Amino acid sequence: MKPSILLSAPLLCALLMPVAANAQAGDAQSSPTASSRPQRISPDQQPRFRQYVIQRQHPSFTYSSPIVVGGVLPEAGVTYYEVPNEYGMTSHRYTIINDKPVLVDPSTRTIIQVIED
Known part of the structure; x- marks a missing residue:
């Protein structure tokens, strides 16, 4: 029974990697960056x-x-x-x-x- 678990683990990791990558990309897109924040005219201008x-x-x-x-x-x-x-x-x-x-x-x-x- 242990050999089947060991063989399943790499397969499970391979299947979950794209899901984890998409979750991280989604987090990066939802956090504001300098280009996505509203630009303003500076006080001196x-x-x-x-x-x-x-x-x-x-x-x-x-x-x-x-x-x-x-x-x-x-x-x-x-x-x-x-x-x-x-x-x-x-x-x-x-x-x-x-x-x-x-x-x-x-x-x-x-x-x-x-x-x-």
Whole structure:
């Protein structure tokens, strides 16, 4: 009986290895990495970015809900604009909500950052 157990162990290990590898890969994908975290405009660039937005004179969208990070903007009525490469936000867009520049993830309409005065 012992020889059959010894022969079964390597077979069992061979079958379970791909399962263990997939579990580890899944864990790595679920933990945030630098590239998956929302990018923001650094504090030292915010005044310059705010000035850039003001110079463009885009209309402001009136929004009755609080403007907070994590909030989701409505599907209709909001216009999104590209963020210049110098601010490093190529995948995000900005809009103006209640006269404040706001960074948004355009795929989810989620507020990433509110640019304060």
